[in-house]
Amino acid sequence: xxxxxxxxxxxxxxxxxxxxxxxxxxxxxxxxxxxxxxxxxxxxxxxxxxxxxxxxxxxxxxxxxxxxxxxxxxxxxxxxxxxxxxxxxxxxxxxxxxxxxxxxxxxxxxxxxxxxxxxxxxxxxxxxxxxxxxxxxxxxxxxxxxxxxxxxxxxxxxxxxxxxxxxxxxxxxxxxxxxxxxxxxxxxxxxxxxxxxxxxxxxxxxxxxxxxxxxxxxxxxxxxxxxxxxxxxxxxxxxxxxxxxxxxxxxxxxxxxxxxxxxxxxxxxxxxxxxxxxxxxxxxxxxxxxxxxxxxxxxxxxxxxxxxxxxxxxxxxxxxxxxxxxxxxxxxxxxxxxxxxxxxxxxxxxxxxxxxxxxxxxxxxxxxxxxxxxxxxxxxxxxxxxxxxxxxxxxxxxxxxxxxxxxxxxxxxxxxxxxxxxxxxxxxxxxxxxxxxxxxxxxxxx
Numbered sequence: 346x347x348x349x350x351x352x353x354x355x356x357x358x359x360x361x362x363x364x365x366x367x368x369x370x371x372x373x374x375x376x377x378x379x380x381x382x383x384x385x386x387x388x389x390x391x392x393x394x395x396x397x398x399x400x401x402x403x404x405x406x407x408x409x410x411x412x413x414x415x416x417x418x419x420x421x422x423x424x425x426x427x428x429x430x431x432x433x434x435x436x437x438x439x440x441x442x443x444x445x446x447x448x449x450x451x452x453x454x455x456x457x458x459x460x461x462x463x464x465x466x467x468x469x470x471x472x473x474x475x476x477x478x479x480x481x482x483x484x485x486x487x488x489x490x491x492x493x494x495x496x497x498x499x500x501x502x503x504x505x506x507x508x509x510x511x512x513x514x515x516x517x518x519x520x521x522x523x524x525x526x527x528x529x530x531x532x533x534x535x536x537x538x539x540x541x542x543x544x545x546x547x548x549x550x551x552x553x554x555x556x557x558x559x560x561x562x563x564x565x566x567x568x569x570x571x572x573x574x575x576x577x578x579x580x581x582x583x584x585x586x587x588x589x590x591x592x593x594x595x596x597x598x599x600x601x602x603x604x605x606x607x608x609x610x611x612x613x614x615x616x617x618x619x620x621x622x623x624x625x626x627x628x629x630x631x632x633x634x635x636x637x638x639x640x641x642x643x644x645x646x647x648x649x650x651x652x653x654x655x656x657x658x659x660x661x662x663x664x665x666x667x668x669x670x671x672x673x674x675x676x677x678x679x680x681x682x683x684x685x686x687x688x689x690x691x692x693x694x695x696x697x698x699x700x701x702x703x704x705x706x707x708x709x710x711x712x713x714x715x716x717x718x719x720x721x722x723x724x725x726x727x728x729x730x731x732x733x734x735x736x737x738x739x740x741x742x743x744x745x746x747x748x749x750x751x752x753x754x755x756x757x758x759x760x761x762x763x764x765x766x767x768x769x770x771x772x773x774x775x776x777x778x779x780x781x782x783x784x785x786x787x788x789x790x791x
Contacts (some may be wrong), residue, residue: 371427386455409426436478437747439477449669485741488610492632494630507638522609526589527579528585528586530764537757538760539744547639562785611702616700643741759771759778
């Protein structure tokens with residue numbers, strides 16, 4: 346995310362080129378929900394500053410969030426904003442189906458374009474090298490844990506589990522000694538499949554492969570089965586997964602914020618939700634470690650991606666890239682803007698400044714940004730240290746690149762069955778899900 350003010354001169358819209366009948370109205374997704382008051386205030390300031398720097402353009406923010414059940418229909422019908430926000434599961438499919446526009450030419454005119462992390466841009470790039478989006482706050486999944494519950498269970502909060510065998514042991518100790526859920530695995534709203542993907546990566550598996558330009562699901566691999574067997578044992582032998590077994594991410598974070606969960610798979614960014622949305626009082630109890638491993642040495646990476654849909658006409662597309670540059674690239678590259686935003690956010694005691702993310706640029710630039718925001722950091726960085734120290738040892742693997750949400754939809758019932766049925770047959774459940782998904786993927790790729 347890097348494309349600062351230099352870029353603004355390459356495609357700026359003047360009032361005359363904005364339409365002649367009045368201001369060009371640019372509709373953009375990415376406006377935070379009303380519950381995120383610091384985020385909303387920052388968004389409104391960005392809009393005001395952008396409109397001042399780009400006369401003739403008026404930005405209309407939208408709180409629309411990605412819904413896998415309705416998104417494709419809205420996009421195909423052109424019923425979306427001029428800037429769309431999607432998870433990292435979507436860009437490759439949208440690129441292949443020509444539903445989004447390349448923005449490479451504008452981005453390359455910025456002198457710092459080459460400082461982008463290739464790893465960050467790769468999922469947003471087609472086979473010809475064209476870039477189609479700008480990422481925001483990329484992340485890598487890890488193990489979020491409650492330091493207070495660790496201490497109550499006689500576990501060292503500065504030495505969190507590094508293997509899944511250790512997670513199982515710690516979960517049982519927490520459950521037995523505190524009565525809380527030792528570990529919780531999300532299981533609905535496509536998030537059961539999403540988290541099973543993380544687990545499969547940690548065991549050395551994959552859920553999708555590409556051959557000759559065709560994608561197929563590979564849900565029946567042994568690493569995926571091992572991950573499900575682990576969950577089954579934790580549920581039915583250890584009874585360490587708690588009593589509420591059908592959860593999405595918000596359910597889990599809400600329980601965690603209330604001190605009812607020992608561990609779950611999540612990124613450092615879940616700290617913001619725990620504190621700002623669910624009112625976690627003892628934020629010092631929030632700890633995060635790298636994803637525990639069992640042979641995979643890998644973790645899932647993701648983030649929000651901002652793209653320009655095909656439905657945006659030339660003028661709106663040019664304005665959209667201006668907005669992407671101003672709102673998402675500059676703040677993530679500029680030390681001055683990073684410090685200014687950190688200072689503004691830190692004025693609200695409910696904010697969270699300094700939560701680690703994956704660097705969008707090279708290590709040198711990230712070090713400079715960290716130094717710039719240091720005076721305003723209001724989170725206990727020591728509690729994130731296991732994560733930041735250990736992340737470099739893991740391979741970062743993106744989500745399945747084609748129709749990942751369909752994989753997740755098929756895998757949710759598999760996870761739910763393992764958690765709620767003692768006699769769940771993992772092999773047959775995965776075989777059935779794989780057959781179902783491959784029929785859908787084949788139809789999509791005809």
